[in-house]
Amino acid sequence: MTGVPASAAGGSPGAHGAAAGAASRRPGADRVAGAPRASRASDSGGPGGLAGTGEANRSAAGQGGDRPPRGGKIAAAAVNQASVWNVANLLTMVRLLLVPGFVALMLADGGYDPVWRSLAWAAFAIAMITDLFDGHLARRYDLVTDFGKIADPIADKAIMGAALICLSGLGDLPWWVTGVILGRELGITLLRFLVIRYGVIPASRGGKLKTLTQGVAVGMYVLALTGWLATLRFWVMAAAVVLTVATGLDYVRQAMVLRRRGIAERREALEESEA
Template structure:
């Protein structure tokens, strides 16, 4: 140690009371791990033609791990103040990547109608882009309906990945139907919130 203050050495000293958050914290590591799971999930899902029950079970395990880490990384980031700009961008991308990969694989294998995949992906990608569009005016918080939608999608897609038969196959159809309805309704609600947020921000700006 030279004993020279950071500012004198050409490095700006952090402002008093400001806690610097490391980029590679546990929350961001979990997010990156979820991204790296995506190609592994696809390989497991499509291995041996995509209809081998054993490999579909392995794919389900990878999907389940991704869904669980999605819950943990956000909770850890908020609880321990580990929120970073990288995490704000990478987390939703990781979420959509694993869900999109699962939906596309299921439709490619003719296990799930393409229109279901199209509706869900259009909603997820559209809402994510919309969040970035209005982020300078404010953040649209996750609603209870949005959380229910995420849960319904995860359960429904997981049931389809397992290639269930009999009564369970009928059950997964209805779970997916609920997921699609929640996907559309919550998407419309987020659009409404974005319009209101942008309108209020413009009104506040013009009133200055």
């Protein structure tokens, strides 16, 4: 047994060098593969090596698998933007707060002082401008909320109704004009709710033109105008009343068509299910 070569007992120096070289090359290979240091520290094999690899895999899973995707932060930001406290809803709230301020300015000093009427016109103009912007911002930047759906039409009706009632109370505008405009606005709002089970009545170009004409006409009546400007505002208000009635009748027609179509579709679906 004493004659056994050294290479059989403990391995040749070349074999030891090859093993050492292989062991020294493994960390480099791991660095190329991007493996964690925990797996490189236990590359000698056996249970320790398997445990190290498992810990490295769990570490990689914890770093990559449990981490939310990059798009998750963007989606969360979009949800946060659609909260109640967004720009569109703030503009709507400003318009609601302007209503009592407008009434106070309109009726100040008996309601006929040109200076107070000019300030009331400024408040009315700001309310009309915010009405144009809040809906646009809500639709463009996906800021539509349940609060906005309810508060926006209320704010619109509130500022317009307050202006019309103040003007008729002061004798500047006939009561029948106020009745026609407010009756149409409240009636169409109620009609939309009645037929919402069949669909939504979209806003038409005539309706937008009606709103613009009403705003201009009421604004001209809020100002203490005389001469040819007073005559002009009469005709602008007349155009607003005509558009109010015409668009109101058109909405009634659309509601009837929508209801008839919805009933027919439900009947067809019921017949198909029974067949």
